[in-house]
Amino acid sequence: MADGLADRGLARDVVPDPLEPLPLLRRELHTGPAGLSSREAARRLAVYGPNEVRPAAKTGVLQELLRQLAHPLALLLWAAAALAFIAGIDVLGWAIVAVVLVNAAFALVQERQAEKAVETLARYLPAQARVIRDGQERHVPARDLVPGDLIVLEEGDRIAADARLTEGGIEADLSMLTGESTPVERLAGPGLKAVPVLQEPNLVFSGTSATEGQARAIVFATGDHTQLGRIAALSQRTRREPSPLEKQVKKVAWLIAAVAVAMSAVFLVTGVAVGLPLTDSMMFAIGLLVANVPEGLLPTITLALAVGVRVLARQGAVIKRLSAVETLGSTNVICTDKTGTLTRNEMRLNALWTPEHGTEPGPGSTALVRAAALCTTAAREPDGPWHGDPTEIALVDGAAQRAVPADPADRDAHRRACFRFDPRLRLMSVVQAADRGRLRVITKGAPEAVLPLLAGGEPTRRAQDAADTLAGAGMRVLAVAERDLPDGAGVPSGRQQAERDLHLLGLVGLYDPPRPEVAAAVERCHRAGLTVHIVTGDNGATAAAVARSVGIGVPHLRVIAQSEAIDDHELDHLLRLPGTEIVFARSSPETKLKVADALRAHGQIVAMTGDGVNDAPALHRAHIGVAMGRSGTDVAREASTMILTDDNFATIVTAIESGRRVYDNVRKFIVYIFAHLTPEVVPFLVFALSGGTVPLPLT
Template sequence: MGDMADATRDVTLLPPADVTLALAVDPAEGLSLAEVAARREIHGPNELRATPPDPAWRRFLRQFADPLIYLLLAAIVISIIAWAVDGAVGLPVDATVIALIVAANAVIGYVQENRAERAVAALADLTATRSTVLRDGLLTTVASTDLVPGDILVLAEGDAVGADARLLTATALRVQEASLTGESEAAEKSPQPLDEPGALGDRANMVFKGTAVARGVGRAVVTATGMDTEMGRIATLLDETESEPTPLQREIARISTTLGLLVVVIAVVVMITTALVNSVRTLEGAVDVLLMGVSLAVAAVPEGLPAILSLVLAIGVQAMARRNAVMKDLHSVETLGSVSVICSDKTGTLTKNEMTLREIVTASGRVVLGGTGYTPVGEVRVDGDVEATLDEARRALVAGSVANDAQLSQQDGSWEIQGDPTEAAFLVAARKLDGAHELSSGHDRAAEVPFSSERRMMSVLSRHPARGHSVFAKGAADVLLERCVSEQVADGARPLTPGRRRELAAMVEELSGQGYRTLGVAWRPATATEAGTFDEPAERDLIFGGLVALLDPPREEAAAAIREAQRAGIRTVMITGDHPVTAARIAADLGITRPGDTAVITGRDLADVDPAELAEAARTANVYARVAPEHKLRVVDALQADRQVVAMTGDGVNDAPALKSADIGVAMGITGTEVTKEAGAMILGDDNYATIVAAVRQGRVIFDNIKKFMRYLLSSNMGEIATVFLGVTLGTVIGLADPANPGAAVVPLLATQILWINLVTDSGPALAMGVDPEIDDVMARPPRRADDRIIDRHMWQRILGIGALMGLLSLVVYDLTLPGGLLGGLDRAAPAGAELDTARTTVFTALVLMQLANALNSRSDRASVLDHLFTNRWLWVSLAGAAALQVAVVYVPVLQHAFGTAPLAWSHWAVAIGAGVVVILVEEAVKAARRAGGRSTRAARPT
């Protein structure tokens, strides 16, 4: 092991056998698990060295990096100076309390940021790249971070290369290396040694971490991992990349800036008004006014909003991941609520992807196989000449089983597959039909032309000890028939006449109309000399072996999910490579199409239409069949040109451009390649269409919850602004004054009380609303437009209206509990000399209770507060906690001294609670009127 690095320096110049010898690995068996563990101890995980995270102390100090916090810190200094000037008697209470609140806010922000980072890290683990390797003689899939030098990589089209590796074998292998070399064309690869060391782009016998297999298959031995890879050498460049803010992030920043400017203006007006009305002349009075203004500005601007937003998104996305929809980017959730079209593949997404080979149609008849799934048990029925038909069917299954990359194995009594379900169906059928599996055994693949979505077929050159060399092929029936010159019959081969070709085409139409997926199989004798030149031209002069019909039944939940999407104003568009008749049948069965809808559009149709015609067709066509990957990109572009927000599914390497172009690229988690998983914004853990619709619903719920806590935070903060502003500007007008200083206006809240309200009512309820279950039926409304503001005019009206209501109610509470004013101080419970403290405490408590009531109101802008009242236990925990803290600040002596509160009598509590009830009742009336208006609008709308 110690000489391994030296031995592998010039691996490009060594034959493959010498490379594996130097790396001490058997290419036919791979490394043992024990050896993998030992090498991982030496080389470490296969990952790039990330920028070292900031230490905890720095992340904590970052919580203070806010201009408003700077104002508070300045206010603390000024308060201490004033306390010192006044003789430094006792403790500087105001400065101490403000410092503690600032520290508490920093702790809360730090905890929220840590939780969000941990949640994002957990999501990153779910989307980690995986690699197929050979270990202990078995193929297995592992996280690419687990690769070690000496691992045998098994590469196929669509794989992301997990480490730098020296090729051992390669068939038609081309690798996209633009991330390293800048070359847009995929590089052709070969295992042959180089004559001399070459530049990175010239190392044709190497594959590199971070690149992608564009075509073909191969095997390679890992030579470098982690920072020793070519990608590791340029990893520092990656750290310089900065991501652009999303529309939601930009809107949050814009709201915070606008609100900050507005609040600063109001705070300045309040401070000037207070100073003028009270004729402030002393340093202590000036400091009090300054503290109040600064505290108002700090409390009114939700500076913790970005942290709460990130945490709510992370928690919501984790919940989606538990339901098999893994979002790679938190802020892609905002796009989910705008999706208006879901373009979905058929196989495995709308269907079960449990391919069962049901019929084999040959020249002499047909064989019908029973059974479902991958257990090779089922009844065999023959229609036609039994002996000839069975012989032809066996030959057909041999061709499909040899031209095959899947594996079927029995483990612990159950049958499992690895690879494509369609290919596995041939292996299962071969075991059901006596003799077919035995005839398929013993073949050694000498060369191959791999399957690609453009070719829609694959072929292999096989060597058998007894039967010599043969070419076997399988693929789309129409593609394969073009390469066939004859047809297999029991006693030989007969020419394929035009009439017979028409009969086979009609059979394909018939089977497709029954919902079957049809494939053809073919073969021909070959020679060993073809191995060195085996490529697409070798796929000629084939003997057609027959048609196979595979059934992949629609998912039961897919039809319901499509109806749910339609109810939400979302079109479902099926895009498949299958036969148009099969696609039309499945689409009709699932409810994607209805009688009279636009006919199925084929890939050939797409190739012949101009952009204007395609744009017109895209408005109505819901089924595209026999399409190539580049056609998917055209469909996406056409829909987006029609101002649709598109979610597009994909699994193959050539689907990546369409996934990147779509607003939400959806990669298949089971059948999808690593390339599509990297290109997509979402990965489906179960490849199920219903999961996409469920993700859209969850995305809408998350977006609703963001609006909920923003409505709550902003309206509650507006309530604080309105309380202070109205108290200062209208208090003297209605005759409210300090009983001990009748000429002076009184401020309804102290600076420390404003900060306390911000501390106990903001974070807890806001976070709880961020995980609120669905209140309104989010799928009963159309998708939100991509350019819709998160806070629209209606929401601003509600925010300002609720804030004004709280301010007015606070003024009424003040008038009820302070002598003088319009109501004359109806409360008489306050002890003499303590009227102002009691009145302030009552307003203080009333405002806290009104904000807690506002949390219940903010769960919906239409539904009654009684709907789903107790479904969010976290909200009730946060409300109870805030209420308990408020009781403590009213009755605990040390807190009374710190926050200038006085104990309240039952009458004060009745007034404060009454204010909270009024907030609920007024909002209930507004919601009832809105619901009635909505019903009237729907009733008047023609059907």
């Protein structure tokens, strides 16, 4: 079967160039406007496999248990148990064995519980996809999509595979791949080979979603060959390095072993020198060796970390590895994403501008808000939440907050025509029934698209300056205009007849507001000596506005508008600047890895947050990878060390504070262990040096 596909130009591991001319792409994929036949789709599914990203292989229970039993300190305890049996102290030997086994079982249960918490989080791919097969539209499981399938995309659909648009256009939310919260236009047409693949205007990608428009697209990559799969594979290949605690415990274990062996050897020689029988000297040397091994250290560390894990879980942070709790306590740099972590990931109507009153409220503000809410297609169930394009939901919510509620049933009842959003024109228009039976055209869209459609004498220059000011404050700006049709005029036959000679009502500024608790959390970070950098795919102006609003960048904020272009030398220089926090804008997965590596090279303990697939490699590379539990993808959660069930930056700060408390507890216990060894060893030395004249206080 595979040979047959190869004869027709298809091979399992070869992804066709999606930017070649559409007829060539269709010929290479052996498909057409009618899609594949059901039989051909079944054959390709057998060759390519299901359309899903294969997760990293899970560690088996036996392998994980052996890892716990071979811990450096556990090896020292095994040696102590063996020496106890040799010395005839069977009770102590069995007690040490029990300590090792209980500790390993306890640690195993803790980490397995964390893995189960991760596995129960939602999957990122849609369950169903609409596809053209045998010339007819049908619903099929998304995992059954194959290269060559023709899929149908509409507003609200989750995209199930990497595909090239063949007709129509959509606005796509690519935030899970790019980190940018603003939807982007995707249109059928030729590609631009000089830009990164994620910025190609005719491609859509697995796991993203369509927020506006209608289109058809031909699938060119599924499963591990998608952008989703590529970044997942990159993150899975990144090796996890031991945490600071694991390194320190390993050093302590060898230090204790060296001290215990040295003291035992000294005792053996001293005992023989002062006249003790050789067998007694050996027995006491072994006993001293056993006494110097802190069999309580490993279970105490595990218990302290386990308590920390449970406390953090109640506070909204799921820890996947026990040692990560202490790493949190050692963290001194946080690299955070913007969208959904610092902000709510909810667009809000934040500012209004009218030609008559500017940004001051006035009679025109009510008309502006009402018209913007009417020019939407967002819908909702009775007494339920709105659903649809996030921008339109922000408009109708903003209208309701300003006492101009938009009832979707009344809006649709008075609607005579709807020219849906066209990504090429960047416009949407509706024709609504107004007073006394007259019709009114309402248009909304990008200012640069709406302003040229205004009637002569309209304030286009002032409006463009106002739009630039709002955009500089980090807002997404829409212009809203209208036109009353003459009495008796019918519904315009097309959008060219409708969208002309418009009167500008004003501009609306939409903003993804910061979470209210983030500013206080950032202040706690600064008080604790933590540095906070923003690493985001969003634009620099928006990210800088959010940074300043929550206190990041005090006293100095640097904004790198195109962080992909920064080289290692410049990056090292920036990270060494004292008192400076940085916004890395327009970052790619490689940029995030570069930042994490640079910080590690400077000796920093790095916590990196993220929710998208593009974040996964950096999450793996950072000391602490922090993924989002609500909005994050499975690939990011798989790569992370800690998962925030509330997607909240403030939870990270709380987790770091908890980690520092755990670290203090572990340090106190280690100090106690070394302190109590002295009174244990001194009586042995006095007994040996006196030749047995001074008896042992305890046997």
